[in-house]
Amino acid sequence: MADHSYDVIVLGSGPGGYVAAIRCAQLGLKTAIVEREQLGGICLNWGCIPTKALLRSAEVLHLMQNASDYGLAASGIEADLEAVVKRSRGVAKQLNQGVTHLMKKNKITVHMGEGRMTGPTTLTVTGEKSKEALEAKHVIVATGARARDLPFAPADGKRVWTYRTAMTPPEMPKKLLVIGSGAIGIEFASFYNDMGADVTVVEMLDRIVPVEDEEVSAFLEKSLTKQGIAIHTGTGVEDLKPHAKGVKAKIKGADGKVTETDYTHVIVAIGIVPNTENIGLEDLTEMDRGFIQIDGYGRTKTKGLWAIGDCVPGPWLAHKASHEGVCAAESIAKELGNAEVHPHVMDKRNIPGCTYCHPQVASVGLTETKAKEAGHEVKVGNFPFMGNGKAIALGEANGFIKTVFDAKTGELLGAHMIGAEVTELIQGYVVGKTLETTEVELGNTVFAHPTLSEMMHESVLAAYGKALHI
Template sequence: MNYDVIIIGSGPGGYVAAIRASQLGLKTAIVERESLGGICLNWGCIPTKALLKSAQVFEYINHAAEYGIKTAEAEADFAAVIKRSRGVAEGMSKGVQFLMKKNKIDVVMGTGKVKPGNKVEVKGADGSTSELTAKNIILATGGRSKELPSVKQDGKKIIGYRQAMVLPEMPKSMVIVGSGAIGVEFAYFYATMGTKVTVVEFMENIVPVEDEDVSKQLLRSFKKVGIEVMTSSSVESVDTTGAGCKVQVKTAAGMQTIECDIVLSAAGVVANLENIGLEETGIKTEKGKVVVDEFYNTSVKGYYAIGDIVGGQALAHVASAEGIICVEKIAGQSPEPLDYNNIPGCTYCSPEIASVGYTEKAAKAAGYELKIGKFPFSASGKASAAGAKDGFIKMIYDAKYGELLGAHMIGANVTELIAEIVVARKLETTGHEMLKAVHPHPTMSEAIMEATADAYGEVIHL
């Protein structure tokens, strides 16, 4: 079979690229070895949000009295929570199947491997092989849970995020290694459901890529709900010979042993580069990533790479944007290269975290003179009415020209607020314009205006 475009991998990079290619009149095929939608739809973004929603509902019921509502004692049906999450994921995957049919994209099930001469070899689950050819081949093979040498996953007692989504029963205790988005989301979920959770983080702060003020606030919020956090600490070994796990943790004060039922390794993701034909085709890699230019051309003409296997943030929305840019360039259009400094990051623990642009530390290191404003949700009428006063919005501006350098939010539903900042930065909005854009009252979003007012010494409600 001969195509204009073949894409290997149907995650949010691959399937979005396939749809855009079809829209642009290119004959397109997509190769997938497991389920349409990739990790994001099946084992990542979507099912985890379903789990977190169940935890949030459980939390609401347990605090119903604070809202003047009397309820009987709530009980979490862990198996039913897991089942709901899987159902949501399956529904989304079927949605992608529909989109493939609607856009007349050929779906080839099997493991894809690039070969020289613009060819893709596909090995089916039954061992059969077929060969496809295309003028353009896009690699979108994604990533998987990173394994630490000291925390070897066995899938039972030491698990990755996939197993964490489908545990047969709720553990009484859990140690989570790593406090990035995956680690803190599962920490919130399991702690809310009733598991005793300890988070071990190698860096000085949890959620270490975030602004330090956000990290400190999340630490306070986690401690308040009984999540134990150990920073500047590392897991040296895990003994699984007994009924549970004995975790040896190295801290500034010395070695500690923590006993638990399950250890969740959440130390990030690693790119799926093995056995996809990179060496045979001559495609260059560096530091575990495929080397690409601003339009995702690899070192070999006619071969492209997007998503978690290239440099840049390993996020679903980044992969989608890269896929669209890559395909538009293939189709002869003139897309704008992606601005990796205007990518929003969202973490869905409670309170939620959302950020974009420079942190305060990074802005200072870049040589900017800053105007910084913060507005706590404790001063927000909407947050008080919702019973969600934890957190704040922090706005960072260039003092000289008023450029909006970054925004950092922690609080209820802040992941829904960050897009305003992304659009504002894209439009090169200044602090003055943000301040004078009237925000609706009462909303969580008016804290953006108030934090900006604080930066310029004009805050009203503080």
């Protein structure tokens, strides 16, 4: 017999899990959450938020070192890595405490310990002092994922790092190799470059940030190279040999030649592995390469069992996990008899992606290439930051905004940005796509002046030959 019984149990308290729990509680369901480490999960404690704190420090350092560009004088500018990391950890701690408060506020029972499924809607939680049996009408698995290791050189936390060590480094890298040029790899490359490290990025594919539009990838590579980061695409790491003073790396270039180079440290950012093994899921539901298979609401093929976030198919983003949590919570409430709630299917076409390097990168929807491959005849608009008064005034005239429309219907298919604060600007296009807007509505929208957002308007106009400031 179970020690505790609930309407819903959420296994994992990351941005998917804790949001799902809150929404369940808001809908009147008796809810519990199980967490083995820290409330808030990887994103809040070791991912999205503390990395942005690090990057903010690097951004301020960059501005201070270039104060003369703004008519200011500053001398003796230097980075204190220990203090930068301390600030980042403080931000994470504050938000962890915030999630703890939200659990209490919403009367969600928290069980700290290792959760293991014993059936579709039952599990045990092994804590430091005791073991409890829990049961529920529904269980949401939100166990997240972890960094993928290189098979020939697993991270040791000394010379070979994943993002966790890179956020609390035991020492400042002098010569850093970053393997992988997705968002995580590029953000750490940008951070450590600004902090003074000699940074090299290697990417197996033919361009960096390969999920982004090709023009964005090319622009970012040129910009990062100008900042001093060495970038090698079409390049793979064949071997890493850590030693007392660094790491010897065998790198195979695009020309097929293998070279050996010494680095002081290596960051591995080559993807993720879902945390779905050894928690009792193997015989409960369908999985593919460890990822739990779900429908658009988060429902698995096993009655009462749901899954969200990084342990299900991508994109593996915190905001996608949170939204999936809401979809699942509302679907469960409806199944339990709530006639007032109206669940909706997650639409992955409208999920934005953001990379917080300098310059920032943001996008939503189809790239120009993907749109054409999907059979669309397209109209494309492109507007440079150099044509925007606010960007010039900010000293941030480096970047562009690109929009992709269906030529026949005017449907907004995608938007792609690189430049200052584009991670904030992208939401305008996300709202537009969610509302199924066309170029007519966007073209007729009044944008405030002077703002960076005016470039969004100009990019739309440019797709139809009506741009005003280029």
